[in-house]
Amino acid sequence: MTFISQVRLDERHDTRRYPFTLPAVRHLLAHPLELTSPVTFLTxxxxxxxxxxxxxxxxxxxxxxxxxxxxxxxxxKATESSLGDHLTLRWGVRKPRTGFFLRAESFYNVITEIDRIGGGIHASYGGRSLHERSHGESFIDLMTHRFGPKGLYVLDEPEAALSVKGCLTVLRRMHELVEAGSQFLVATHSPILLAAPGATILEITDTIDEVSYDTAEPVALTRNFLGEPGRFLRHLLE
Ligand SMILES: Nc1ncnc2c1ncn2[C@@H]1O[C@H](COP(=O)(O)OP(=O)(O)OP(=O)(O)O)[C@@H](O)[C@H]1O
Ligand SMILES: [Mg+2]
Structure with missing residues (x-):
């Protein structure tokens, strides 16, 4: 059972401007997102x-x-769209005990805010300022020390900072947290993260469709490339 099981978009909005002009958002209007797996990927x-x-x-x-x-x-910087105000989330009876929204793009500002708050808060993040950790280390510290059981975690491209090994570490940590009753919603391009067991993969094109691991574009394209990089490059560059 997930904390949030459905995301609906109401109809009272101005359809002529971002984000309501995006095909994915238009699709959402007629097709609520079903978040029934503990891990849902958006790719x-x-x-x-x-x-x-x-x-x-x-x-x-x-x-x-x-x-x-x-x-x-x-x-x-207020860059967020107003889309959030038009969404209705269906919450289950079980409420998350904790949670985190990780945006690779603005995690630096989150770290600065953690440092500003101070007062023992660093203990929850591995014991020191994340500004003193590398980009990838700070992500892994966050997931290892701050994330916990029964949490709701929304992540936007966590792989942005991570090596392949780092992705595998995160994959294992996600699995641990799911076993402990957590829910993840993750935007990703990583063929490694997409392999999370039991995950639902939603692929956004002009519509939002559930796809299998093998047909998800990051997986299919990476596999194709790695199968024969020389041939792939000849096609790409000719
Ligand atoms: N504040 C904004 N105003 C107008 N258009 C925007 C704004 N933010 C994003 N867009 C446009 O909306 C579209 C979707 O952007 P979004 O950042 O959601 O893409 P994404 O799927 O996360 O891409 P990526 O994989 O590069 O992170 C893009 O074409 C982008 O140019
Ligand atoms: Mg993005």
Whole structure:
């Protein structure tokens, strides 16, 4: 059972401007997102609308638009769309005990906010300022130390900072947290993260469709490339 099992978009909005012009958002209007697996991935090409959707769902769930926990309220730049205000989330009876919204793009600002709050908060993040950790280390510290059981985690491209080994570490940690009753919603391009056991993969094109691991584009294309890089490159570059 998931904390959030469905995301609906209401009809009272101005359809002539971003984000309501995005095909994925139009699709959502007629087709609510069903989040029935403990891990749901949103994948799709650059510009497909993953961040727009993930951020709106995070905002509707009560997270700060720039990321952090549900108690973070800082803003360095208001870039979020108003989509979150138009979403209705269906919550289960079980409420998350904790949660985090991780945006690779603005995690730096979240770290600055953690440092500003100070007062022992670093203990929850591995014992020191995440500014003193590398980009990837700070993500892994966050997931290892701050994430816990029965949490709701919304992640936007966690792989942005991670090596292949780092992705495998995160995959294992996600699995552990799912076993402990957590829910993940993750926008990703990573063929490694997409392999999370029991996950639902939603691919955004002009529509939002459930796909299998093998047919998800990051997997199929990477596999194709790695199968014969030389041949792939000849086609690409000719
Ligand atoms: N504030 C904004 N105003 C207008 N258009 C925007 C705004 N933010 C994003 N867009 C446009 O909306 C589309 C979807 O953007 P979004 O960031 O959701 O894509 P994405 O799927 O997360 O892409 P990526 O894989 O590159 O992160 C893009 O074409 C983008 O240019
Ligand atoms: Mg994005």
């Amino acid at each position: 799709g090409d650059n510009g497909a609308g993953k961040s727009t959707l993930v951020e709106a769902i995070a905002v509707a769930a009560g997270f700060n638009a720039e990321g952090g926990t549900q108690s973070f309220r800082f803003a360095t």
